[in-house]
Amino acid sequence: MRLAILLAPALLLAALACPAEEAKTTTIPPAAAAVAETLRDRALQQDTAWDIVESLTTEVGQRLAGTEGDARAVAWAVAKFRALGFDEVRTEPVTFPVWLRGEESGEVLSPFPQPLVLTALGGSIGTEGAPLDAEIVHFETLDALRAVPDDSLDGRIAFISTRTQRYRDGRGYGLSVGSRVDGASIAAAKGASALLIRSIGTSNDRFPHTGNMRYAEGGRRIPAAAVSNPDADLLLNMLRREQPVTVRIRMQAATVGEYTSQNVIGEVRGSELPDEVVLIGGHLDSWDLGTGAIDDGAGVAITMAAGALIASLPERPRRSIRVVAFANEEQGLIGARQYAERHAASIRQHLIGAESDFGAGRIYGLRSNAPDQAWPAIEQIGAVLAPLGIELERGVGGPGPDLIPLVARGMTWAQLAQDGTDYFDYHHTPNDTLDKIDPIALRQQVAAYAAFAWMAAQAEGDFGAEPKGL
């Protein structure tokens, strides 16, 4: 999960602003609801998703885009879709620059020499084979950094200490992640030699949280790293003593060449309208520090398992159910953007999409930007999901990150909103490992995705796909 939360309000406004669709009401036949209930109840008895994410984290592990782990993940996904009985399995190439972390370390040089636990932000340059030694200048917020005069930092390191707050819906991330994404460019404009941020994460574990950053076009590029929450506290405690705090950073991070990975697609082919699709999925890549269990092994596993459950039925859905394991989400929705371009001509055949990319917490809300005439169908889906503890919530939420390029072209989204209270404790850290997933909660998520996908695929009428101009 990357930037969805930042963008969600914009998409929501766009949805509210979009013109009224044609008046024909979309509904779902009662027989489809009955099948969906069977799928739901069956999913609650199965550990298919657990087995999938256990397999991915054990047999592949980290799969940073462009690394050998990425290649192994693609081969794994193709084999897994096949083994799960999908009707059609294919890959579509996705090309991007390769960013590698390399070795990295940090330390406080003075006034109190201590190691500093840090990690490069994704996309950052390194320190050019030498240690970078400089005094840090503290800013409580990105806005405070923005407010100082250009070139005033004079080769010092900008240190932004904003703490990410914990919310069930993860909105604390959206409030703090700007430091990570744009901090380096703003710091460079102020004359800084590097950027250090407090990790965009909610736990006090001594793990630094990585995640993508980007350099402004034409701006000076400086190394950017995150320190763990305890290390950020340590720096603040040193700074409180009102002596200059000097740190040393070494980072080998670099962007090196180009790589072609694959979006991996498994499809349960529709019986009546096979070219119309309900899209579900997650992203196959991960950061390199953990094993990518919650980000986003869980999403891949949940949606693969939901598709597989549907594929195990004696009948086929009216429309196709397409499960996409997107390539390189973490470094800019790259697989999703290339998917959207490749399928630009058939966006209207993407009836509705839902991505699972917010960990493995229980789903508590069904949300969608479906227009009025399709809302009755959403309500019918909501009724089948209600026994899972899922409430229908209108006028809130947004699509999973990989759906953004498709939604921008007009696809309608649904969101099966998960409890993300602890998501940012583990996300983008070495601590993103299998043990953070509750197998029982995972069953609930498969149940919701399977029932949702089946019912959406059986709908009479559409969900109002329409270019949203994003």
Place this chain on the structure above:
Amino acid sequence: MRLAILLAPALLLAALACPAEEAKTTTIPPAAAAVAETLRDRALQQDTAWDIVESLTTEVGQRLAGTEGDARAVAWAVAKFRALGFDEVRTEPVTFPVWLRGEESGEVLSPFPQPLVLTALGGSIGTEGAPLDAEIVHFETLDALRAVPDDSLDGRIAFISTRTQRYRDGRGYGLSVGSRVDGASIAAAKGASALLIRSIGTSNDRFPHTGNMRYAEGGRRIPAAAVSNPDADLLLNMLRREQPVTVRIRMQAATVGEYTSQNVIGEVRGSELPDEVVLIGGHLDSWDLGTGAIDDGAGVAITMAAGALIASLPERPRRSIRVVAFANEEQGLIGARQYAERHAASIRQHLIGAESDFGAGRIYGLRSNAPDQAWPAIEQIGAVLAPLGIELERGVGGPGPDLIPLVARGMTWAQLAQDGTDYFDYHHTPNDTLDKIDPIALRQQVAAYAAFAWMAAQAEGDFGAEPKGL
């Protein structure tokens, strides 16, 4: 905290078996209880201990015995005792071999290449400048390893996967730590090339837990390391696939030369019997991975603050209150052993001792091996501690680890038993940082130590010091 829990049952039995002391009952004058109540209530309003541990973790940080951090910690402790108003501050030399960790890394080579998060056990040798590549052989327990024939491991790596269980009193540590302490020697006898253990820790954070190990006299020495709990799970998940699992370990760990550190002692001098002492304290050294906040910055801070609070009174206690910040506890109670040898002739003048070395959780129990005739005094102390939520518990517990050499020579111990439910989540890991300490709970601990020390120092009669033959 190191081995206390292992040894506690033996000490307890020794206490119960010890001969009846002379019949004169020890009691504490009512005026002393009144002062103790004042100390208790004042401590609950002060953050002195927090300030001390913040200072130690910020200005010194890691202080592995024999490193530059050790030297800085000694200088820090001398200055802090002085600043806190102790009547007498001195150091006593403690000499020991220096063990250094150096660089270390691990990875699975096959069947599924993945990084492996590991750390050397304290005292372990390294891999002699080269990677050590070998297949792992899994044992669920140390006893299972013991049970295989000598030389049967044939150069493979013994992997012990026992999981440490969580208990308030930390007894899960005692049940699993044998793998860490003795595993390498036993594995070497079986022909292993190295030992890997599941970390002796209760959290699922991807931190390996270090801690001391020892080689059997005359036995072959092999490298010994702990993998984090998630990494142990990963190895088990790979092993379940019934293919050979080969790992690579690189460790620079080595014992290099000798170092002389210091036990640092701050004393509030007694007004009537200054050569009789009530000993409280903690240990000043730490492992190198974190900043030694809970192990044992907290214990040093609690007992320093308790002593300082007493030193701030207009009157002095009858006997001296001696706060000892012991050197090198982690690598074998070395400071404590040398203290006990140095003070062997005056053990009977150590009236009673209590060490804080179990983190910073609230104290729930007052325990002691004081004999019958001194129990009325313990009960009087218990009555003053009761409003802190502390219950008197007879016939259980044991001394803090640094007291073991003194107790073996006859000193009576008290234990202010702390809630250690989460202690082994952080202990001996990079996650042992200041944020793991609750400042409010810390006040309660200072209150208990201050009231205890004052009352014990005012006792009429002794606590039955007697060689226990340990």
